[in-house]
Amino acid sequence: MAGTMRLQYPATLRPIRVPCAGRVSADLIARLLWRGADGVIVVGCRAGECEYENGNIMATRHVEMVQDLLELMGIGAGRVVMVYCSSAEGRYFAEETMKISEKLRAIGPNPLKMRKADELGVESKQTPNDPPR
Amino acid sequence: MVEDRVVDWFTYKGDVLQLVRRIAKHLLEAGVVDGVVSGVSKDGKVSLYIVRGAVEVDESPLDRVLLHGYRGLESAVRAVRERREERLAVLVKPCEARAMVELAKRRQVNLDSSFIIGFDCPGIRVNNTIELGIKEAVSAVPSDELLRDACRRCEVHALPHYDVCISLLASPEIILVGAKTGKGTRVVKFLKESGVLSDRSPQELLLMREEKLRLLSENGRKNLREEEEKLLSAPSNERFSWFMSQLDSCARCGACIKACPLCFCKDCILIKERKNYSPSLFLVTRMLHMADACVCCGKCDEVCPKNIPLSYMFYHLGRRFTSRYNYLAGVDFSNPPRAV
Numbered sequence: 001m002a003g004t005m006r007l008q009y010p011a012t013l014r015p016i017r018v019p020c021a022g023r024v025s026a027d028l029i030a031r032l033l034w035r036g037a038d039g040v041i042v043v044g045c046r047a048g049e050c051e052y053e054n055g056n057i058m059a060t061r062h063v064e065m066v067q068d069l070l071e072l073m074g075i076g077a078g079r080v081v082m083v084y085c086s087s088a089e090g091r092y093f094a095e096e097t098m099k100i101s102e103k104l105r106a107i108g109p110n111p112l113k114m115r116k117a118d119e120l121g122v123e124s125k126q127t128p129n130d131p132p133r
Numbered sequence: 134m135v136e137d138r139v140v141d142w143f144t145y146k147g148d149v150l151q152l153v154r155r156i157a158k159h160l161l162e163a164g165v166v167d168g169v170v171s172g173v174s175k176d177g178k179v180s181l182y183i184v185r186g187a188v189e190v191d192e193s194p195l196d197r198v199l200l201h202g203y204r205g206l207e208s209a210v211r212a213v214r215e216r217r218e219e220r221l222a223v224l225v226k227p228c229e230a231r232a233m234v235e236l237a238k239r240r241q242v243n244l245d246s247s248f249i250i251g252f253d254c255p256g257i258r259v260n261n262t263i264e265l266g267i268k269e270a271v272s273a274v275p276s277d278e279l280l281r282d283a284c285r286r287c288e289v290h291a292l293p294h295y296d297v298c299i300s301l302l303a304s305p306e307i308i309l310v311g312a313k314t315g316k317g318t319r320v321v322k323f324l325k326e327s328g329v330l331s332d333r334s335p336q337e338l339l340l341m342r343e344e345k346l347r348l349l350s351e352n353g354r355k356n357l358r359e360e361e362e363k364l365l366s367a368p369s370n371e372r373f374s375w376f377m378s379q380l381d382s383c384a385r386c387g388a389c390i391k392a393c394p395l396c397f398c399k400d401c402i403l404i405k406e407r408k409n410y411s412p413s414l415f416l417v418t419r420m421l422h423m424a425d426a427c428v429c430c431g432k433c434d435e436v437c438p439k440n441i442p443l444s445y446m447f448y449h450l451g452r453r454f455t456s457r458y459n460y461l462a463g464v465d466f467s468n469p470p471r472a473v
Contacts (some may be wrong), residue, residue: 026421034414061471065421068453072364072446074372111373 009094010101013041022046022055023127026062029080030069037115039079040066041072041097047085056084076107140298141318142334143325147298149268152194152308156250156297157195157222157331159320166248167224170209171195171209177187178204183221196267199224200257201412206436210394213242222248226257228283230292231463235426240359240467244294248316253300253342256284267302267346273306274349277356283431283444286302286357287314290349293464297321309334333345361449365424379446380413382439389433391445395426400412424451425469426462 002009015078016096020023021044029040044056060082067077079084145152157169161184171193174180179197184190202208207222210232225233230251236242245439255274258265258282277285292298296317300309311332312321324330364372387404390396396419403415410418424447455461458470 027418030417030421031414034411034417058471062421064426064457065450065454065471069417069420069450070451071370072450073376074367074369076369099263111370 001088002094003090005090005094007094009097012101013097020050020052020055021059022050022052022057024059024062026065026069029066031060033066033070033075033079033110034112036110038110038113039081039100039107041081041083041100043083043085043093045086049086053071075111078107079101079110134339140311141310141321142309142339143330144332144334144338144420145299145310146306146392147308147396149271149301149308150266151178152299152310152329153195153224153250154190154193155324156320157184157190157193159323160222160248161185161187162470163322163323166220169222170212170221171222172198172203174202177375178182180204181207181209181321184446198251200227200265200267200270200437201256204433206222206391207390208392208394208432210242211391212259214394214397217243218245222250224307225249225251225292226254226430227251227289228428228463229291229394230253231289231428232426232430234294234466235395235428235469236397237452238466248296248297249292250299251295251299253291253298253302253346254284254287254435255290255302255345256280256287267307268301272301273395274302277352281434283429283448284468285346286353286360286445287349287356288353288357288461289398289428289464290353291346292414295424300342302345303338305440307334309338309342324427333390347429356454357449361446364449373401376446377413380416381471382441383412383416384439385412385415386438388436388438391430392436393423394426394430394432395423416443418444420447420450422450425460425471427451428463 021042024042029042032040042059044059050056063080064080066080071077082100083096085096096130155357160166161169168183168185169190171182171184172227174194179194179201181203184193198209209225210229213221213233214222214236230249231245232250233242233244238242251269254271258275258279294313296311296312296314297320298311303309309435312318321330354437385407390401390403403410403419429444429448431444434446437443451462460467460470
């Protein structure tokens with residue numbers, strides 16, 4: 001809705017639509033970071049509003065697990081953020097994502113993507129499902 | 134699902150391997166189980182073998198099975214997990230019993246049709262258990278330097294769930310035998326009536342056992358905390374370099390997946406779609422799939438061809454996450470945090 005309201009949200013934000021935040025599992029978030037994302041924002045419905053009953057809760061647990069891993073690994077727990085927002089809240093979405101983007105700039109680029117491409121192994125090469133670069 | 138009652142403890146004086154054999158024979162003769170997960174010695178190593186006749190029990194190297202496990206990637210818990218339609222008795226340590234509880238929560242193991250015979254575990258020594266018999270190995274408390282890496286940070290030294298528990302912690306000479314479930318109690322009653330077990334255990338011995346268990350858990354927790362403090366005290370870029378150097382050396386061989394008692398997926402995506410994962414992402418994905426259920430059994434460390442400290446990484450992540458929810462894998466039947 002932020003788009004229809006013509007509000008500014010970070011140009012560097014790549015939205016990925018899922019039927020429910022509960023679809024976003026911890027290993028999916030990790031794969032995004034391994035592919036070079038500086039941060040991942042998981043947007044789920046507010047408490048009690050999940051159409052699938054507990055998808056937003058499961059998403060929170062997955063986000064927490066990735067945050068714990070990133071903290072242990074020194075990549076930074078602040079890179080993965082859970083946001084509770086309904087699809088009608090265009091202004092809130094725009095504001096929150098701007099704030100998170102600012103914080104991520106302060107944290108710095110993802111150390112995983114700063115490594116040389118050959119160190120990343122197959123992640124740096126095209127996999128069959130990728131669009132050509 | 135599982136009957137729960139106050140545990141009756143009896144004493145046994147004698148050779149503990151003989152006791153285990155008596156129990157195994159009775160279970161087969163009385164038809165409580167279809168088989169006992171045991172082994173057969175081959176070239177000095179033990180291969181998985183399911184004993185189905187009471188006659189075969191006497192040749193079974195049950196002590197080696199418990200202490201050293203099997204050659205290659207076989208494990209007792211996996212044997213039970215892969216044969217859900219059979220009623221099997223299994224001889225396990227607390228970590229493996231915890232794994233069975235976690236698997237039961239995920240409907241991969243039926244605790245009503247399995248028969249768990251377990252030991253209180255003071256921790257397994259690295260390589261030393263070759264010389265030690267089962268009695269020495271499960272009675273004396275080794276110092277931290279002698280322990281396997283995984284055992285050093287283990288927080289649970291008693292079986293949270295079992296049918297029959299054998300404890301040598303209070304005394305290696307006066308062995309305590311306890312039964313928790315209905316079917317366990319029936320077996321213990323039979324042994325008492327046959328004269329194998331004598332009277333109810335004296336209270337002092339039970340209290341000594343509790344005290345030993347408390348000290349062992351405290352030591353494990355202390356080591357875990359110290360490891361975590363040491364890890365987090367390093368600056369983040371150093372942690373990152375260290376982690377990546379370890380994770381990058383992964384060969385994606387899948388040995389840890391086969392050895393892990395908790396990895397039950399028949400079609401593991403990491404094995405099927407190996408080429409879509411870089412070495413580090415392979416391990417990170419496995420971590421994010423099962424670290425919250427990790428019981429720190431250390432089998433992954435044992436089988437890794439690259440000697441990556443897997444149980445260290447997996448268990449620390451698991452505990453960091455599960456302690457947010459006051460959850461500990463495998464000690465009760467509460468829902469795991471990610472299975473609301």
